[in-house]
Amino acid sequence: MYPPIHQCPNGHTLCSNCKIRVQNCCPTCRYDLGNIRCLALEKVAESLELPCKYQNLGCHDIFPYYSKLKHEQHCRFRPYNCPYAGSECSITGDIPTLVAHLKDDHKVDMHDGCTFNHRYVKSNPHEVENATWMLTVFNCFGRQFCLHFEAFQLGMAPVYMAFLRFMGDDNEAKKFSYSLEVGANGRKLIWQGIPRSIRDSHRKVRDSQDGLVIQRNLALYFSGGDRQELKLRVTGRIWREE
Numbered sequence: 268m269y270p271p272i273h274q275c276p277n278g279h280t281l282c283s284n285c286k287i288r289v290q291n292c293c294p295t296c297r298y299d300l301g302n303i304r305c306l307a308l309e310k311v312a313e314s315l316e317l318p319c320k321y322q323n324l325g326c327h328d329i330f331p332y333y334s335k336l337k338h339e340q341h342c343r344f345r346p347y348n349c350p351y352a353g354s355e356c357s358i359t360g361d362i363p364t365l366v367a368h369l370k371d372d373h374k375v376d377m378h379d380g381c382t383f384n385h386r387y388v389k390s391n392p393h394e395v396e397n398a399t400w401m402l403t404v405f406n407c408f409g410r411q412f413c414l415h416f417e418a419f420q421l422g423m424a425p426v427y428m429a430f431l432r433f434m435g436d437d438n439e440a441k442k443f444s445y446s447l448e449v450g451a452n453g454r455k456l457i458w459q460g461i462p463r464s465i466r467d468s469h470r471k472v473r474d475s476q477d478g479l480v481i482q483r484n485l486a487l488y489f490s491g492g493d494r495q496e497l498k499l500r501v502t503g504r505i506w507r508e509e
Contacts (some may be wrong), residue, residue, distance in 0.1 A: 274303050280293075281293075301494070313333065315331070316329045317330060319333050326343075326344040326363055337426075343359060346359035347362065347366060347465055350434065351375070353399055354419075362435060366404065369406075376404070385414070385500070387497060390495075399416075401469075408443070410439075410443075411433075412445070412505060414431055415434075415473075417473055427460075428481070430473070431505070436464055437467075444508055445503060446503055447501055449492070449500065449501045460478070470474040
């Protein structure tokens, strides 16, 4: 039982979460529960050292109650949200669970290797103002990276954006770098950066423009032809920083 701890006029106690669930009615004697706190039990609870609630995911640290709550907000073992960008998905879990989920449920392509060469073909690109594609999960250096491609409006300008997210925490993501390159007709754009952790949503990464951003007109120029079809080749690689 965690603070705040409430008690009824007869001294029966329960926590605030249970108080809401029983609709402020003591489950033992049926008296109405007011806002009387059991300070003695709260003091006892505050003096206890408790394991992190993510113990089953690998965290073996023990904390005083209030330190525990603060720790759990940022615990590196806390579950990750599903990084799939094509729809809202409520699945959470550790990295192996999410990799299997992406493969089996979202049918995301899996690729072993640290280099890639993707070709994006889209007819009628002028009709696509907002779209999100999660293209591939790369298994590289024993870790997983998600490649995203998006079409959206940046101000008044339609753009495409490609970026990489790391399936792990931010401090681990900083151990890696990646580059993306797109071009044709003797011209090219190159982006180099650090993959963002999937702790950051794909929307947050997109809105920060932390990736390769290409204006639609330039993308169609790279595509050649009559500019009525998007044919964009993006190459890239991932490497570990020493």
